[in-house]
Amino acid sequence: MGVGFEARSARTSTTVTAVRVFGWATLVANVMLVVTGGAVRLTGSGLGCPTWPRCTDESFRPHGALDLHEAIEFGNRMLTFVLVAVAVATFVAAWRTARRDLRRLSVVLALGIPAQAVIGGITVLTDLNPWVVSFHLLCSMAIIGLAVVFIRRIDRPDPVWVGGGLAGLAWATFAAAWAVLYLGTVVTGSGPHAGDVKAPRNGLDPVQVSQLHADSVFLFIGLTIGLLFALVAVGAAYEARKAVAVLLAVSVGQGAIGFVQYFTDLPEILVGFHMLGAALISAAVTWVLLTVVQQDPSGTPPSELRVERL
Structure with a gap:
């Protein structure tokens, strides 16, 4: 019995650590998305890839030598894959806790990624309409707030x-x-x-x-x-x-x-x-x-x- 209890305690401790680490990773990644999105705008690279979901009419990535604007805009798009990896890891860690609240929050956080990708695509297709760009940034702010909710809920399951x-x-x-x-x-x-x-x-x-x-x-x-x-x-x-x-x-x-x-x-x-x-x-x-x-x-x-x- 003692060995079984210790094994369960070890698994619990590992689960706690994992869900906390990935919760913080979700928060940091989305903050960095705001920063890199700002770099796209501040360097005038918003239309470095002039269409969406492709980078050009012929390809999902730029061809030939990259100019600065293409590299910055395409790099920002590639950050989506980092966010997806973090979201999947967060969901798996939340699922292992068997906590419905953490599972639901992790799903909403994960769904924010394709939603933001679509909104980002609309900003490109509308030639960076300022109202769409505004909505794009505010959605990132909302996801950041939700990541904070997730992190705090880890230690407080029944607030x-x-x-x-x-x-x-x-x-x-x-x-x-x-x-x-x-x-x-x-x-x-x-x-x-x-x-x-x-x-x-x-x-x-x-x-x-x-x-x-x-x-x-x-x-x-x-x-x-x-x-x-x-x-x-x-x-x-x-x-x-x-x-x-x-x-x-x-x-x-x-x-x-x-x-x-x-x-x-x-x-x-x-x-x-x-x-x-x-x-x-x-x-x-x-x-x-x-x-x-x-x-x-x-x-x-x-x-x-x-x-x-x-």
Whole structure:
């Protein structure tokens, strides 16, 4: 009996490690997809492969010597295969836990890959329409948030959603963050760095939409500060206070980059870091929301994961 118990414990520990590793790999891979997608746009390589799903009318890959734009766009497309590999590994690890919640989340995360590929194809076929590009980026942000949900659910299989003033403030902060992310894509669609010199713009005044975006940032940071003070005032758990502090630090850094890039005529390197910051905000604000509005009724320590036998 002792040997059998030890063997089951070893399998459980291995399963826990695997699902955690691949959960984090899913998050990192999707953040990197945002960064590489930004590189495509910032280098004007959005139409390096002018059609979809093929790279050219004759082939799925460029022929002959690659120019810079073809290499960047084709390389970004190839990242899809990395995402598929990570998604399959995540699903297998989740399946071995026999946890329905993790299985469902892993399936949704996996389905996000072909969905994003199709949306990416539509952006190419519409010559980088700024509204489609905006939707493409926002979908990546949503997948990043879902990856955070997956990671947190590993240690908390039966969370209970709670209400109250703190929960309402956390939801308001989450909504404000998504308003910031959306308006950021609108600003991008009105300015330079369209992804190709012939790509259309959304026709909005960059100065006006930038001001609206800045106003939403001030609201978001104000709500984040208010949430942090409220959590400290009520003696909330350290995890929640730390999560909000991290979000505040990321948001202030992101805001600083945004202001600097605006007043320095949007240098590509700063815009690239700004896109990375947007992905980190999506992850951080999701973590904040979950730490504030969810409780574990079982009192199970976060280090323990319930894994059922198949």
